[in-house]
Amino acid sequence: MDETTLIQKAKQGDIAAYNQLVLTYQQDVYNVTHRIMGVPQTAEDITQETFIAAYKALNQFRGGNFKAWLLRIGTNRCYDALRRYKRRPQTSLDEITEQNESPAFLESKADTPEKQQERTDMENAIVVCLDDLPDDQRIVTVLSDVEEYSYKEIAEIISVSLGTVKSRLNRARAKLRDCLQRFRELLPSRYRL
């Protein structure tokens, strides 16, 4: 069953058809929200809210890119959550424990422990620098460099112009470069800028 048929059935109240769409796009939505928010539990909550909100607003979907429409709802939820967190910053104890007890090298078995450690260090540096970016620049960077959306799709998802996408992405990459240069001594030579 193709996506258009599933959407039409979901509009008519077929929850099974909508759940098919959820299963198709839940990883995309979760990854974007996780990269934007940086907190797994918050990303999980926002992802669930995104699919609920999308189901309730399904009649407003007039066709086009359904994934971009879902991600627009997700990024808007992320904006709302970031505004809330700026007012009341909080860190979950579960999140800290989870990060310390679940290092990446324990999950991957392809590389040697040394290479895994190098990659982990680089990933940590990237994540730290990504989290240091302003919210609007981080969202554009995640959508462009992590999720590999085109400029046009990003402009559609976050409802800004193409020029705004270009300028935000340019500033974000410049800041990321500056940020990663601070980690130069910590990174292996092949990762040094």
Place this chain on the structure above:
Amino acid sequence: MFEFLREWVKPTAVKRQEMMNAYLDGELSSQERNAFERFLADDEALQQELADREMIKSQLRQLPRLAVPRNFILDVNIYGRPARRPFSQTAYPILRGATVMAAFVFVFVFGFSMFAGGMATEGAVYDSVAFEQSVDTAVENAAKTAVEESEVVAESEAAEESEEAAAAAAPIDRTPADGIVATDELTEPPMAAGSEMSDGAVNEEVMPEEEGIFDDTATEVEEEISESPVAAVEESTTGTDDTLATEKTATATRVVPTVTATATAAPIATPPPTPPPQLRSAPSPNLSDTQLTQIGLLLLFLLLLTLTIYTRKRSG
């Protein structure tokens, strides 16, 4: 338009960096790409910056794809095909709104009628005072007229009676006892009848509030009239007891109808006090309409309230 201005005022270095990003992301056309590559070949700093950004981009793309911690499918029991909403759930907000509206309208109408009723009551008080004053004036005028007329009639009739008595004194020859008995029998019933008639007549003509006033006035007039002819007859009588008895009888039979006529004529002759125009122009029809409206609104409010409570219980 603002986008065009922003692009126009953007520094050349920034434009070059954005073009480099577009080159990295494959967003340039073939012509733009060729132009940028020609420019890039002559600029080593730009080449270094491009290499740095390419490395950052690749590192970002190598970030692991995160697995979802759980499925985000929606629960069929909660978000399943929405059943048709029962009528009670649909009607409850409507009924609630209608009840509130009815309550507001009722309070408004009730308050307005209270305000308007207060104003009308004050006007009615002033009108009733004026009405009482006019009634008093009319009663006094009627009493004066009745007294004057009765005095004139009594004087003229007393004179006539005295003349007749004097002329007829010689031929009458009866015992004094018979005459006295006859006089008593003849005198009392007509008086009683006359008083009853006068009372009845006055009661029919005079308004209830003025009944006492007119009764008093009629009684006073009656007493004056009944006394004055007798006194005139007694003064003018010089004959025997038979003559006196006859005179009393005649006087009594004549005086009483006169008094009755006079007493009944006075209220009739006096124009009945018309109700003041203020009372007639009082908004009595409007008040009744307002009261009907209030009752209707109250019933409507109670009906809507009952339906609202019922639908609320039904909808849970």
